[in-house]
Amino acid sequence: MSEELPTGVQRRTFDGTERLATRGESVYGEPTEGEWRAWNPHRSKLGAMLELSMETGLAGGETVLYLGAASGTTVSHVADFAGPTYAVEFAPRPVRDLLEAADSRERLFPLLKDARKPETYAHVVEADVDVIVQDVATRGQARVALENRRFLADNGRLLLAVKARSEDVTREPAAVFADVREELSEGYEILETRTLEEYHADHLGIVARPR
Ligand SMILES: C[S@@+](CC[C@H](N)C(=O)[O-])C[C@H]1O[C@@H](n2cnc3c(N)ncnc32)[C@H](O)[C@@H]1O
Numbered sequence: 001m002s003e004e005l006p007t008g009v010q011r012r013t014f015d016g017t018e019r020l021a022t023r024g025e026s027v028y029g030e031p032t033e034g035e036w037r038a039w040n041p042h043r044s045k046l047g048a049m050l051e052l053s054m055e056t057g058l059a060g061g062e063t064v065l066y067l068g069a070a071s072g073t074t075v076s077h078v079a080d081f082a083g084p085t086y087a088v089e090f091a092p093r094p095v096r097d098l099l100e101a102a103d104s105r106e107r108l109f110p111l112l113k114d115a116r117k118p119e120t121y122a123h124v125v126e127a128d129v130d131v132i133v134q135d136v137a138t139r140g141q142a143r144v145a146l147e148n149r150r151f152l153a154d155n156g157r158l159l160l161a162v163k164a165r166s167e168d169v170t171r172e173p174a175a176v177f178a179d180v181r182e183e184l185s186e187g188y189e190i191l192e193t194r195t196l197e198e199y200h201a202d203h204l205g206i207v208a209r210p211r
Helices: 045-051 073-081 092-103 141-147 173-184
Strands: 009-014 017-023 036-038 064-067 085-089 108-112 129-134 152-163 188-195 203-210
Touching: 009 036, 017 045, 017 073, 045 073, 045 152, 045 203, 064 073, 073 085, 073 092, 073 108, 073 129, 085 092, 092 108, 129 141, 141 152, 141 173, 152 173, 173 188, 173 203
Parallel strands: 064 085, 064 129, 085 108, 129 152
Antiparallel strands: 009 017, 017 036, 152 203, 188 203
């Protein structure tokens, strides 16, 4: 069990089961209790990282750049407890749902942009964000993190979910993870890694800070 959840994230009981929860409008049909909505770690790598007690450094209220927002499953929870939350997603279809999730969340800013081209949103995203959350599930995941390092404050954190099969379906996940870690270390110091296997097959969770 996680002892240090960010302010705004709580363990609450839904249908007799204790689960992570944030306060906000429902987004993906998740169970709700009053103002609280359950955060499903099977559908969210960041949710899994919190369930596994990884040291995310999240305290609540921070400025977040979220890469790979899709339709907003995870980033909606983030915007429930964080400060300004910039949500980058390059596929137009999920962005429609993301815009809907942002309707009731005044701190959530969807950006229809390619995370490999940070110069296209550098004029919108404020400098020195506290946290980058990345879940792009695409080839070149370390490169995306390195390209976006420019936005991160010196004492900020990268919370990265790496999907092995997105890099190369034919290789052993462990070999892929080793390569990603090595490439990442060009610009980041890795503080913690943990398999997210319990919730997401062949995914590695990484907490890092800029070097
Ligand atoms: C695994 S899904 C993200 C799920 C989401 N993070 C969540 O938990 O709710 C990966 C997403 O990354 C997006 N993506 C992949 N490459 C991207 C890129 N270069 N720029 C922006 N989004 C990208 C995909 O379109 C897809 O929606």
